[in-house]
Amino acid sequence: QVQLRQSGPGLVKPSQTLSLTCAISGDSVSSNSAAWNWIRQSPSRGLEWLGRTYYRSKWYSDYAVSMKGRITINPDTSKNQFSLQLNSVTREDTALFYCARYTSDWAFDYWGQGTLVTVSS
């Protein structure tokens, strides 16, 4: 059974960097058939896909156009996890953040428990 366990601070100051980690059990971040994603949900923006990282003979990461320039998603093979970094956050980035896996056609079959991140001074 795949499990995704999120960790990271729930409060970030404006202009600083939001950092979250998603630890994987029951699968491998280096799987050739999975992609590892970050998604957030807020009242104003609804569910929003942020980006993904995946391994297909080499590592790839790609991001939602709205996030480009501020976001980095990286795998950590030594700990079997992946991370999200979102730079220069504003109050608009306050949201419930999820990590999630898909193996086929962008259908997210496993999700983390969610982390509420508030951007406030």
Place this chain on the structure above:
Amino acid sequence: QSVLTQPPSVSGAPGQRVTISCTGSSSNIGAGFGVHWYQRLPGTAPKLLIYGTNNRPSGVPDRFSGSRSGTSASLAITGLQAEDEADYYCQSYDSSLNGLAFGGGTKLTVL
């Protein structure tokens, strides 16, 4: 404003059938990309309910079904139960976004 449009709410009595629509465009559902549905119970992460238009993951009752036509898709729930009260979201890939699109979500109330 979501790329995929869902009604904000639907309701039905126990035992009834309800449908939730998801209206897209030629850059997502109309382009033939897979449509998936999620159920989000209060305080929990979304759960994959339907994938690839009308496929149920293991453990999802056959009371849930999906369909698509043109630029729209639908989720049908038959034999409505109190435990079905939740938020439902559709999702598809969008070529103009070069990424994923979610619907705005529909709150199902079981009367």
